[in-house]
Amino acid sequence: MQIKALLFDFGDTLIRTDKFDYDLCLRKVHESLANDNVTMPYEEFKRIYFDVRNRLYKETEHSLREPEFRLRITETLKHFSYSFKQEDAVIVRSADAFADAFMLMMQMEPYVPKLLQQLKTEDKYKIGIVSNFAHPTTPLKKTLERFDIAKYFDALIISGEVGWRKPSPKIFKKALQTLNVKASETVFIGDSPHHDIEGAKKIGMKTILVKKASINEDEKLGNPDKRITTLEELPKALSELF
Numbered sequence: 665m666q667i668k669a670l671l672f673d674f675g676d677t678l679i680r681t682d683k684f685d686y687d688l689c690l691r692k693v694h695e696s697l698a699n700d701n702v703t704m705p706y707e708e709f710k711r712i713y714f715d716v717r718n719r720l721y722k723e724t725e726h727s728l729r730e731p732e733f734r735l736r737i738t739e740t741l742k743h744f745s746y747s748f749k750q751e752d753a754v755i756v757r758s759a760d761a762f763a764d765a766f767m768l769m770m771q772m773e774p775y776v777p778k779l780l781q782q783l784k785t786e787d788k789y790k791i792g793i794v795s796n797f798a799h800p801t802t803p804l805k806k807t808l809e810r811f812d813i814a815k816y817f818d819a820l821i822i823s824g825e826v827g828w829r830k831p832s833p834k835i836f837k838k839a840l841q842t843l844n845v846k847a848s849e850t851v852f853i854g855d856s857p858h859h860d861i862e863g864a865k866k867i868g869m870k871t872i873l874v875k876k877a878s879i880n881e882d883e884k885l886g887n888p889d890k891r892i893t894t895l896e897e898l899p900k901a902l903s904e905l906f
Contacts, residue, residue, distance in 0.1 A: 669789060669843050671791075672793050673830075693737065694709055734751075779896070790819075791819075831866070875891050
């Protein structure tokens with residue numbers, strides 16, 4: 665079977681997130697709220713935020729629904745007797761403050777643009793991203809634009825936008841539908857044996873595990889078709905798949 669499409673995980677596969685500072689991003693949320701006269705002590709805000717985030721993920725552990733990022737903020741603010749809707753401007757601004765700070769912390773290996781150009785223009789693959797990120801598409805798209813690689817992607821499938829997170833088959837199927845390809849024609853490349861490899865294989869994709877970032881998970885999980893250490897090894901791994 666000929667490979668027609670490649671799907672990449674975002675964080676720690678295409679883009680490095682090791683400089684991500686969650687506390688700083690949350691402080692930007694807190695500052696944005698304060699600028700809109702929504703005030704509370706930061707440390708208490710932070711504590712409640714993580715309580716809310718953990719509760720929401722616990723509630724969706726089996727369904728794999730993705731609680732949108734703005735829901736975390738509105739639920740956190742209820743503790744401080746504020747009542748907002750997710751679409752309220754004050755909430756949108758605060759969520760965007762988190763995303764803008766997040767975007768600036770991302771890093772990329774210098775060889776990635778050339779690799780993507782080769783895969784796209786020489787090998788003629790359709791290329792997409794499937795990412796677990798509770799905020800809708802904009803910050804990830806801006807990150808790709810910042811590194812001048814957005815032009816190589818035909819699909820950007822984000823859990824915060826589609827409402828389902830990996831390893832749910834629904835988010836993978838959305839990507840296949842967007843690219844108009846079959847699972848058997850697609851290879852998924854990611855760093856998480858559970859979220860990326862198991863999820864993609866369950867619907868029939870070939871998979872490649874990027875081992876460098878999977879130190880917190882058992883690499884045997886998911887039974888990837890290939891293992892590589894960096895994306896520089898990807899063209900060779902693809903040539904050996906079929």
